[in-house]
Amino acid sequence: xxxxxxxxRFDPDNGQEPTYESxxxxxxxxxxxxxxxxxxxxxxxxxxxxxxxxxxxICGSCAMRINGRSGLACDTLVVDELDRFGEIKVQPLAHxxxxxxxAVDMTPFWNRIESVKPWVEREEGTxxxxxxEKETLMPQSFVDELDDVSRCIMCMACFSACEIAEVDxxxxxxxxLAKAYRMVADPRDCETGERLSxxxxxxxxxxxxxxxxxxxxxxxxxxxxxxxxxxxxxAINSGLxxxxxxxxxxxxxxxxxxxxxxxxxxxxxKMKMSQPMELLKIMPMAMKMLAKGKLxxxxxxxIPRVREVRRIMDAKGKGESK
Amino acid sequence: xxxxxxAYYTGCAAKGVCPELHQSTMAVCRALDIELVELKxxxxxxxxxxxxxxxxxxxxxxxxxxxLAANQGVPMMTVCxxxxxxxxxxxxxxxxxxxxxxxxxxxxxxxxVYDGGPKPxxxxxxxxxxxxxxxxxxxxxxxxHGLKVGPFYGCYMLRPSDYLGFDDPYNPKSLEQxxxxxxxxxxxxSGRTKCCGFPIVLESESxxxxxxxxxxxxxxxxxxxxxxxxxxxxxxxxxxxQEKAEQEMDREIGLPILHLPQLIxxxxxxxxxxxGLDKNMVDxxxxxxxxxxx
Ligand code: SF4
Ligand code: SF4
Ligand code: FES
Numbered sequence: 001x002x003x004x005x006x007x008x009r010f011d012p013d014n015g016q017e018p019t020y021e022s023x024x025x026x027x028x029x030x031x032x033x034x035x036x037x038x039x040x041x042x043x044x045x046x047x048x049x050x051x052x053x054x055x056x057x058i059c060g061s062c063a064m065r066i067n068g069r070s071g072l073a074c075d076t077l078v079v080d081e082l083d084r085f086g087e088i089k090v091q092p093l094a095h096x097x098x099x100x101x102x103a104v105d106m107t108p109f110w111n112r113i114e115s116v117k118p119w120v121e122r123e124e125g126t127x128x129x130x131x132x133e134k135e136t137l138m139p140q141s142f143v144d145e146l147d148d149v150s151r152c153i154m155c156m157a158c159f160s161a162c163e164i165a166e167v168d169x170x171x172x173x174x175x176x177l178a179k180a181y182r183m184v185a186d187p188r189d190c191e192t193g194e195r196l197s198x199x200x201x202x203x204x205x206x207x208x209x210x211x212x213x214x215x216x217x218x219x220x221x222x223x224x225x226x227x228x229x230x231x232x233x234x235a236i237n238s239g240l241x242x243x244x245x246x247x248x249x250x251x252x253x254x255x256x257x258x259x260x261x262x263x264x265x266x267x268x269x270k271m272k273m274s275q276p277m278e279l280l281k282i283m284p285m286a287m288k289m290l291a292k293g294k295l296x297x298x299x300x301x302x303i304p305r306v307r308e309v310r311r312i313m314d315a316k317g318k319g320e321s322k
Numbered sequence: 323x324x325x326x327x328x329a330y331y332t333g334c335a336a337k338g339v340c341p342e343l344h345q346s347t348m349a350v351c352r353a354l355d356i357e358l359v360e361l362k363x364x365x366x367x368x369x370x371x372x373x374x375x376x377x378x379x380x381x382x383x384x385x386x387x388x389x390l391a392a393n394q395g396v397p398m399m400t401v402c403x404x405x406x407x408x409x410x411x412x413x414x415x416x417x418x419x420x421x422x423x424x425x426x427x428x429x430x431x432x433x434x435v436y437d438g439g440p441k442p443x444x445x446x447x448x449x450x451x452x453x454x455x456x457x458x459x460x461x462x463x464x465x466x467h468g469l470k471v472g473p474f475y476g477c478y479m480l481r482p483s484d485y486l487g488f489d490d491p492y493n494p495k496s497l498e499q500x501x502x503x504x505x506x507x508x509x510x511x512s513g514r515t516k517c518c519g520f521p522i523v524l525e526s527e528s529x530x531x532x533x534x535x536x537x538x539x540x541x542x543x544x545x546x547x548x549x550x551x552x553x554x555x556x557x558x559x560x561x562x563x564q565e566k567a568e569q570e571m572d573r574e575i576g577l578p579i580l581h582l583p584q585l586i587x588x589x590x591x592x593x594x595x596x597x598g599l600d601k602n603m604v605d606x607x608x609x610x611x612x613x614x615x616x
Contacts, residue, residue, distance in 0.1 A: 068512065069492045084493055163517045167532040206525050209533075210370060211517035212481035216491050229374050236375055244525050252371045260365045264339040264558070271524055285562070292601050294339060294562075304363040308432035312382045315428045 001029050003078060005036055007048060008091040010098050018098065020089065027078065033088065034062050034073035037102075050102035057219055060155030064102050065091040070160035072219045093160035109156050112176040117195070120183060126190035142187055149182040149227050151220040158214035158224050170203035174214035174224030177205055181227035184234055196235045205231040206245035247271060257313055260303030265295055324357035326453055328399035329391035331409070331442065334366050335554035336401055339562075342598025343554050346583035347401050347445065349597060353590045354453065354461055358399070361390045367408045369555075370478075381421070382428040384412035385436040389429075392439035399448050401583070403553030406444040407478025411485040413441055444479065446496050446552045446582055447488050455503045463591040465505025466613055471585065472509040472546035473497035474537070474560065476553035477517050491515065497550065500582070504589035509546040513537035518556040523563065528570060534559055535571035548578040548609055550585045557581055561603045578606045588613050 003025060010018040023040045031039075034052055041048045050073075051061040057075040064073050067085045070093060081088045096104040122132050130136045158174035159165055165173050172180075180199055183189050199205050205228045214224040236246050251270045255263055289295040303309075336344040351358050364387045366372075368380030387409065391398035400406045416422050416436060426435045443451070449458055473494075480491040489496050494515065498508040516537055519530030538560065541549055551557050561579040568575050579602065587597040588610070599606045 067492070084490060163519075163533065164522070164529060167529045167536075168526065202526075207522065207529070209517050209519060209522045209529075211477045211521075213477075213517070216481045216483060232374050248524055249371055249375050252369075253375070256366045256368075256372065261337060262334040262366045262369065264335060267524075285565075288603065289339075289562070292603060294341070294601055294603070300338070303365060306365075308363075308386060309365045309383060311430070311432045312386065312428060313376075313379055315382070315430065315432075 001079075002026050003036070003082070003088070005033075005040065005078075006087070006089045007037070007040070007101065008089075009048075009101050010092075012100060018091075029079060031078050032074050033066055033076045033078055033081065033090065036078055036088075037073065037090070048102075049100040058153065060153035063093055063155040063157045063160070063219075065093060065160065070094070070157040070217045072155060072157065075219050093156055095160055095162070095165045096156075104156075106156065109154075109159055109173075109175070112159075112172050113154070113179060116172065116176050116180040116199075117183065117191070118179045120186050120189045121191040122188060123190045127188055130188040136188065138187065142185070145185050146182060148221065148223050149178045149185070152178060152182075152222045153220055155219065157217045157219060158222075161213040161217035163211045163213055164207055164209055168203075168207060171207050172199070172203055174208075174218075174228070175222075177208070177231065178222055178224040178227040181231050184231060192234075193238065196231070196238055196240060199231060200235055200240050200243060205235070206243055244271065253313070257310055258302065258306075259300045260306040260309050261300065263300050265289075266299075324355050326355070326448075327357040327359070327396045328448065329394040329396050330358035330360045331364055331367075331387065331391065331398050331400045331405060332360065333400060333402035333405040333554070334369075335558070340554040340557060340581070342584065342601040343401055343557070343581045345596070345598040346581055346587050349592050350583040350587045350590065353587070353592060354458070356448075356453065359394050359396070361387070361394075361398075364390050367405045367412075369404055370408055373408070378425065378428060380408070381412055381415060382425050382432075384409055385416055385422075385425050385429055386432060388413060388416070388439055388442070389434055389436045391442070392436070397440040397448075398442035400442055400444050401552075401581075402555070403444065403476040403479040403551070404555050406442065406552075407481075407486065409442045413439075414485050444488075444552055446479070446500065449500060449586075450496055451488075455499055458500070458586075459503045462504055462589045464589055464613065466585075466589050467505050469506040469609075469613060470509050470545045470547050471501045471506045471580075472511060472541035472544070472549040473501060473514050474518070474541075474549045474551040474556055474579075475515055476551060476556040479552055480515055497552070497582075500586070501550065504586060506585075506589075509541060509544050511537075511540045511544045511546070513540045518553075518559040520555045520559040523559060527566070530559065531563065531567045531570035534563055534567035535573075535575070538564065538567060538575050538577050539571060539573065542575060542577050546577065547612070548580055548585075548606075550580045550582055552582045554581065564604050576604060578602060578604045578609050580606070 006020040006022050009021045053059040053061045055074045062073040092098045092102045092104045164171045208228045373380035483491040501508040519533035523530040584597045594610045
């Protein structure tokens with residue numbers, strides 16, 4: 001099969017912007033994008049630069065953007081890309097400086113991983129159930145809870161796909177937060193409280209926009225966003241409730257309990273009630289909405305049979321199994 | 323009875339801050355002879371927000387919602403991308419026997435036991451998979467020739483694709499197909515599959531406004547005269563907050579944002595007022611004149 005691959009080239013020494021270079025090659029039908037790029041390097045241009053090691057979706061080195069999607073090149077078939085997009089364009093991962101061609105400087109990623117202390121912190125006497133001096137086996141239920149987040153191979157695809165990483169340099173990003181949850185959910189760790197308070201700040205779990213890009217991109221089904229949601233739940237259940245995010249969830253539940261539905265017009269009002277200056281800021285928009293007939297009443301009549309919804313809410317304790 | 327009948331799940335936005343979405347949905351479905359039974363007793367879907375703290379409460383609320391639809395004996399139709407994503411996920415989780423039993427205990431006498439039903443579908447998907455694009459095209463009386471429309475899908479219509487399974491999350495086609503069927507021209511831009519930023523607008527307004535601004539400007543620079551979205555929450559951020567995004571990006575944008583049924587309604591020759599186009603924050607007058615006057 002004869003194919004064409006466009007590779008984004010960048011040479012830090014020639015002072016030029018990155019540009020696509022097109023390569024044509026003859027390949028077997030079921031070749032991966034990575035093997036096709038290796039073939040280009042072997043047969044056509046030895047200077048094409050990229051990372052790879054295992055060629056079998058284990059080491060996490062070969063992540064790049066293929067037709068805009070961040071993922072492993074060794075886990076992506078050329079035919080599938082051609083079916084989906086009719087062409088193959090590869091670029092380095094996003095949100096990190098490019099060193100050369102498809103290789104990025106991974107420092108911003110690793111700094112984030114390091115900042116969450118990606119190890120189980122233990123101290124004699126703090127978790128008596130899990131003594132430090134001898135081997136402690138975890139019950140299966142804990143292992144199950146840690147299963148998703150333990151699969152991470154640090155490929156950075158999620159970080160590249162993350163929409164908040166795009167606009168906020170302070171955001172820790174999906175992989176680091178998933179790793180943080182890996183430690184928070186580990187019963188042997190003695191720093192759960194410290195971890196949760198630190199990540200309760202700007203850049204932590206509240207700054208995720210729940211776009212699911214990381215869940216979609218992850219080649220190992222780590223579901224980083226689900227881990228972020230679990231961190232939020234752990235935080236609220238541990239008493240960290242003085243945040244915009246936490247208040248939003250509580251008010252949301254309150255309004256739905258009263259009306260059966262969310263009244264979006266009431267939310268900003270409720271959220272900013274305690275801050276008169278903030279309230280003033282939203283007034284101009286509220287006036288315009290009113291003029292357009294868009295401002296909902298402060299109180300809606302509840303939906304019929306709203307009692308059923310309230311009963312459901314009462315029937316359940318907080319944060320039960322997923 | 324119409325050949326096409328759905329249990330209509332309005333969601334909160336169409337009944338609150340986006341009345342024009344409900345209005346235009348009703349008008350368009352009437353014109354297309356699609357019968358809607360509104361699920362008036364349906365509750366909020368939880369929007370993923372309730373599920374953050376109380377996953378089982380959200381699941382039980384949606385078991386109740388899905389049960390209300392199942393009682394009608396027809397599939398549930400949504401008009402909100404976020405509701406669609408959350409309900410599709412609940413529907414899938416409830417297909418597991420153990421989960422369903424657990425949730426049915428919570429449900430108890432609150433609407434009766436849920437024992438399965440058809441998968442909920444968004445108006446956009448219903449039009450393609452049930453109604454058919456050819457039939458839709460045959461109903462167009464005012465083809466939107468010359469109008470360039472940027473599709474804006476919204477996260478929950480696309481991701482995670484495991485729960486949804488309609489469009490390719492990286493290269494969706496459904497909105498483009500509908501735009502083309504109406505005689506308009508879909509505009510290609512990378513923002514079409516991105517997040518609108520609505521979920522973090524309270525947490526971090528500047529991030530959210532950059533997201534809005536970047537998507538709008540890219541679409542506009544690629545020639546879009548307006549955007550169309552199947553999600554009222556995206557609509558809120560792109561339309562209601564557009565002025566703030568303009569400030570954040572330091573550029574005038576003025577790009578009208580239409581709900582999916584508003585765009586369809588224009589092509590069906592419906593009265594713009596009936597479609598609630600006067601309720602959109604970014605002025606739609608010039609757009610309407612162009613469509614009607616052309
Ligand atoms: S869901 Fe959150 S962490 Fe994941 S990509 Fe989106 S913003 Fe980033
Ligand atoms: S969470 Fe998934 S995508 Fe992110 S680094 Fe780990 S393996 Fe890669
Ligand atoms: S080369 Fe190891 S994951 Fe692709």
